[in-house]
Structures are given as structure tokens and as C-alpha cells.
Amino acid sequence: MKTYKSRILRTYSILIGVILAGLGIVLGQLFPIFVEHSINKIMSAKFEKVSNYLSTTNLPKEEQNNINYMMSSTLQNDTIFSVQHSVWLLLFFTVIAAYLLALFLGARIFRKYAQPIDHLTETAMELARGNYRIRAFEDDFSGMSKLSNSINILARNLHDISIMRETEKERLKTLIENMGSALIMIDGNGIVTIVNRSFLDQLQLSLDNVDGKLFRKIGLPHNMEAFIDKLFLTESSNREQLHIQRNLHTYYMDAYGAPVIGEHGRWLGIVVVMHDITELIKLEQIRKDFVANVSHELKTPVTSIKGFSETLLFGAYKNEETLLSFLEIIHKESNRLQMLINDLLDLSKVEQVGYKVNLNKVELREILIRGLEMTTHLVEEKNIKMETTVDENVHVLGDKNRLIQIMMNLLANAITYSPENTTIHVNIYKNKTFGVFQIQDEGIGIKKSEINRIFERFYRVDRARSRNSGGTGLGLAIVKHLVEAHHGLIEVESEVGKGTIFTVSIPIVKS
Incomplete structure (x- = not known):
């Protein structure tokens, strides 16, 4: 793109060229007449002097006339031609020199006054492209200082606004991405414009297959599509409870949708926020x-x-x-x-919030002895053999009475679900972090699908056997909460028909 300086210099050069060419043509027409008149006048004076001189000589009159004629016809023509040729050359070089001088001076002047305009134009175009870091030169000599200063103030303001906008955009993006609720925004044409990570994770979708796509084409559940259609039809806020089937599990979502209204009441689309209430439904x-x-x-x-x-x-x-x-x-x-x-x-x-146990130094061997004493009658009734492997000096940080309750419940549970004439193994040992007691029976075992449920209240693997034994179905639920109150761990390994292993880990006493 040609600059303002080049355009105005080209126009100036053409204008000066036309003016000098016209002036040269006019002078070219006038100079020959002036030269011829001047030469004739000078030559006439010269010839008159020659004639006067010849008259003083003894030459015949006829010969004097011949000499005057020859001088007049020859010298006058040669002199006029020579002078005219010199004048034309002088006029040509004078015009060329004047043209070049005018271009040189014009280029210097235009460079001083037009270059700042080109720079301001380039600065304004860069601002229009979004480059708010560019600044214009402030030159008082060119007379553009006020305009340059104004453009620099505009650039600084736009830069501050862009920084603020980017900051707000990042905050909004961070908020949307890290909010626990799923969010999706759809414009008036049904195109997905905003979606957060929670939405993608909960529906197992990828951003590439969702962003900028029609919401009907991204694989949403049918009830969610129906909910979105209702929002588009009614153009008013609505709330529904949606259930989503995924990987053989049902998830419940509390979906709230509302229209997005812009300036002057312009309808921009809808936004849907979904809260995962699966745990609440399960708790209910x-x-x-x-x-x-x-x-x-x-x-x-x-x-x-x-x-x-x-x-x-x-x-x-x-x-x-x-x-x-x-x-x-x-x-x-x-x-x-x-x-x-x-x-x-x-x-x-x-189960109360903030429930705490009285933590003291307790030896697990004493806990086992008390647990065995309290379940002796149950062992004798079923003729069960108890085998114990106990490491000495396994001291844990716990509540003695609550640990006895844990031990007794697990021993009673093992005895209840073990056939007669079987063996229960009890091991006590420690590692770097925990003191561990492990109870292994040879009972009916637990299915893998039921292991996660055995700590629920009133859940029984074998309801008839448990109820007939006098169990309440709350023992393992109490054990789980007591172990957690001790900041410990409880693990279950089981195989149907072969038995179950309960492993309880309680933090050891740090020396």
C-alpha cells in the first residue's frame, strides 16, 4: 500500500513537471524572437561600422556592396543559429535543474510533514487490528503532537481495557471450568457456545465433539434434549429432575435452565446448569x-x-x-x-458430626484377649477352633472400649457366618504406620457385588442366618464408623464358599 508521503510526492512531481514544461514551452517560443531581434540589432550596428570603414578605402563601390552583402547573409544566419542553439540548451538544462531542485526540496518538506501522518495512519491501523501496545511518535516540530498524544492516550486506554477484559475472561473461564455443577450454553441457533469440564465428565463427552456443534448432534440423553426443547419453546426458566443412564448406573441431575437476554431485550439463547444429586437420592x-x-x-x-x-x-x-x-x-x-x-x-x-474417641496407648493383644473371652460361648456352641498369631508390643493409638467393640463385632460376625467345626484365624502385626489385626473365617463368603454394601445399616448377606443368630444388622456399620473415628482403615477380601478376611488397620503409637 502506498504511503501518504509517496502519493503526495508523486502528485507534486507531476504538478511541478507540468508547470516547468509549460514554462519551458512559453520561453521556447519567446526566446527565438527576442534573440533574432537582438542579433539583428547588433549585427546592423556592426555592419554599419564595416560599411563606414569600407567607404574610407579606395575599393570600388560595387565591390564594397558585394562585401557587405556577403557578410550580412553569412554571419547573420550563422550567428542566429548558434545563439539559438545555445539558448535552447541553456533553457533545457535550466528547466531540468529547476525540476530536480523542486523535487529535492519537496521531498525534504514532505518527509518532515507527511511521514508523521503515515506513522499515525499505521498506528491507527495496528490499533484497529488489536495491537494495543503500539505507540505513536510525539514530534512537536511536525505539528502532529496533539494528534499523536491523543492516539497514545487511546492506545493506553484500549490496552487497559483489553487487560481488564482478558482478566475477567480468565476469571469467568476458571469459574466455569472449576464449578462442581455441569453447565452448557446454547445460542439461538442451537449451537453449543460454552460448556465446562463437569458437563463433559458427567456425560462422558469430549470438547471437540461438543463445542460449536448443534446440541442435537452431540449425543445428549433424550430427556435432556426434551428439556432443552422446552426451554426454546417457552423462552422462560424451568427446573426438572433428570435421570441419566450410564454404564449400567443411573445418575440423577437437578437441571435448571433459563433464557439468556442481551441488551435491549435481545434473546441470545439458553443456559442450563445441572447439579448431581445422585448421592442425595441414594441417601434419601x-x-x-x-x-x-x-x-x-x-x-x-x-x-x-x-x-x-x-x-x-x-x-x-x-x-x-x-x-x-x-x-x-x-x-x-x-x-x-x-x-x-x-x-x-x-x-x-x-454417626454424629464431630464424634471423637478417647485416644490412648493400647496393646492389640489385650484387645484380642478380651474379644475372645466375650465370644467364648459362641465358639463352644459351634465347636469352632480359634488360631491366633500375635506379634508382641503392637501398641496403637485408640479407645480401648471401642477397639474391644470392633474386635467383638468382627469375631461374632465370623462365628455367625462360619459352619460348625471350622477354624477362624486371627493375626496381629504392625507395619511402619499401622497396627493391624486380621480375622479370617471359613464361612459362606460374600459376593463381589455385595462387598461394598455390607457396611450399610441392616444389610445382611444371609438374612435368615443373621436374624436367627440374634444379629441386628448394625454391627458392621458401627465397626466402619468406629474405625474411621480412629483414623484407620478397614478392608474386606472374600470368596463365596471359602470365607472372608476382615483387615483393620489402626495408627500405631509414635515413639
């Missing part, structure tokens, strides 16, 4: 199951106690054998009811 279901299970567990002993006591009141007490049998059943059911209530109270206590 667990709460319902817990209430149902508690009701069922309480109903069974209460019904038995009520039924047998009514039977006794209606005359069965007169038969001593029947009376003793019924009283034994009532006593057994009341004990079961008391155990259930105590376990519920324990579970409620350990």
Missing part, C-alpha cells in the same frame, strides 16, 4: 430403607412379646410348662429388642 433412599428396616426389626420382637403375653393373660399361665416356655421366648425377644435399641443408639452416636 437409605433413609427410607432405614426407617422401613427399623420398623420391621422392631415389629418382629414387639409382635412376639405382645402375642405371647396376650396368650398368657388369656389363661396359658396356668400351665407351668407353657408359662416357662413363653416367658423364655419373651425374655429372648426382649433381649433382642434391647440389643437393637442399644445398637441404634451406638450407631446414632458414632
Whole structure:
């Protein structure tokens, strides 16, 4: 692109050339007449002097006339031609010299005054392209200082605005990308313009297959597409609970959608925000199951106690054998009811936020001895053999009574689900971080699909066996919370028909 300086210099050179050419033509027409007139006048004076001289000589008159004629015809023509040729050369070189001088002076002047304009033009074009770091030269001599200063102020303001805009853009991008909720924004044409990482992760989509694509083409669940269609049709905010099936699991989403309104009420599209409420739904279901299970567990002993006591009141007490049998059943059911209530109270206590145990130095061997003493009657009833391997001086940081409760629950659980005449292995050892006790039985085992559920309240692998043994279904839930209160770990390994291994790790006492 030609600069302002080159354009104005070209125009100036053409204009000066035309003017000098015209002036040369005019002078070329006038100079011959002036030269011829001047030469004729000079030559006439010369010839007159020659004639006067010849008249003083003794030459005949006719010869004098011949000499004057020859001089007049020859010298005058040669002189006029020679002078005219010199004048033409002088005029030509004078015009050329004047033209070159005018170009030189014009170039110097235009360079001083036109170059700042070119620089300001280039600066303005760079600003238009988004280069806000460029600055214009401020030259007082050229007379453009005010314009240069104004452009520099504009450039600084635009640079500050661009920095602020980029900062806000990065903040918004960081907020959108790191928010826990899934977000998607769709313009008025149905094209996805904004989507965050949570949305892509929850729906297992990639950014390349979503960004800039039509929302119907990116593989959204049908109920989500229907929800988006409803937002486009109604052009008003709406909230729905969506369920999404993924990898044989159902996820629940609380979806809120609203139209995006720009300036002057212009409708830009919609935005949808989804919160994963799967855990809340599960917790609500667990709460319902817990209430149902508690009701069922309480109903069974209460019904038995009520039924047998009514039977006794209606005359069965007169038969001593029947009376003793019924009283034994009532006593057994009341004990079961008391155990259930105590376990519920324990579970409620350990599930409280901020529940803490009294941590002291405890030896795991003492915990095992107490646990074996409290379960001796259960071992003798089923003729189970207990094998123990105990490392000496395994001291952990824990609550002695709560650790005994953990040990007793796991031993009772192993005994309950083990057949008669089998062996239970108990190992106690330590590593760099934890003191470990491991209880291995030869019982019915647990399916892999059920291992993650055995710590749920009232969940039983074998409901009939557990209930008949007097279990409440809350033991492992209590154990899990007590282990977590000790900042420990509990792991389960099991194989159906071969047995189960419970491994509990409690932090050791640091010396």
C-alpha cells in the first residue's frame, strides 16, 4: 500500500513537471524572437561600422556592396543559429535543474510533514487490528503532537481495557471450568457456545465433539434434549429432575435452565446448569430403607412379646410348662429388642458430626484377649477352633472400649457366618504406620457385588442366618464408623464358599 508521503510526492512531481514544461514551452517560443531581434540589432550596428570603414578605402563601390552583402547573409544566419542553439540548451538544462531542485526540496518538506501522518495512519491501523501496545511518535516540530498524544492516550486506554477484559475472561473461564455443577450454553441457533469440564465428565463427552456443534448432534440423553426443547419453546426458566443412564448406573441431575437476554431485550439463547444429586437420592433412599428396616426389626420382637403375653393373660399361665416356655421366648425377644435399641443408639452416636474417641496407648493383644473371652460361648456352641498369631508390643493409638467393640463385632460376625467345626484365624502385626489385626473365617463368603454394601445399616448377606443368630444388622456399620473415628482403615477380601478376611488397620503409637 502506498504511503501518504509517496502519493503526495508523486502528485507534486507531476504538478511541478507540468508547470516547468509549460514554462519551458512559453520561453521556447519567446526566446527565438527576442534573440533574432537582438542579433539583428547588433549585427546592423556592426555592419554599419564595416560599411563606414569600407567607404574610407579606395575599393570600388560595387565591390564594397558585394562585401557587405556577403557578410550580412553569412554571419547573420550563422550567428542566429548558434545563439539559438545555445539558448535552447541553456533553457533545457535550466528547466531540468529547476525540476530536480523542486523535487529535492519537496521531498525534504514532505518527509518532515507527511511521514508523521503515515506513522499515525499505521498506528491507527495496528490499533484497529488489536495491537494495543503500539505507540505513536510525539514530534512537536511536525505539528502532529496533539494528534499523536491523543492516539497514545487511546492506545493506553484500549490496552487497559483489553487487560481488564482478558482478566475477567480468565476469571469467568476458571469459574466455569472449576464449578462442581455441569453447565452448557446454547445460542439461538442451537449451537453449543460454552460448556465446562463437569458437563463433559458427567456425560462422558469430549470438547471437540461438543463445542460449536448443534446440541442435537452431540449425543445428549433424550430427556435432556426434551428439556432443552422446552426451554426454546417457552423462552422462560424451568427446573426438572433428570435421570441419566450410564454404564449400567443411573445418575440423577437437578437441571435448571433459563433464557439468556442481551441488551435491549435481545434473546441470545439458553443456559442450563445441572447439579448431581445422585448421592442425595441414594441417601434419601437409605433413609427410607432405614426407617422401613427399623420398623420391621422392631415389629418382629414387639409382635412376639405382645402375642405371647396376650396368650398368657388369656389363661396359658396356668400351665407351668407353657408359662416357662413363653416367658423364655419373651425374655429372648426382649433381649433382642434391647440389643437393637442399644445398637441404634451406638450407631446414632458414632454417626454424629464431630464424634471423637478417647485416644490412648493400647496393646492389640489385650484387645484380642478380651474379644475372645466375650465370644467364648459362641465358639463352644459351634465347636469352632480359634488360631491366633500375635506379634508382641503392637501398641496403637485408640479407645480401648471401642477397639474391644470392633474386635467383638468382627469375631461374632465370623462365628455367625462360619459352619460348625471350622477354624477362624486371627493375626496381629504392625507395619511402619499401622497396627493391624486380621480375622479370617471359613464361612459362606460374600459376593463381589455385595462387598461394598455390607457396611450399610441392616444389610445382611444371609438374612435368615443373621436374624436367627440374634444379629441386628448394625454391627458392621458401627465397626466402619468406629474405625474411621480412629483414623484407620478397614478392608474386606472374600470368596463365596471359602470365607472372608476382615483387615483393620489402626495408627500405631509414635515413639
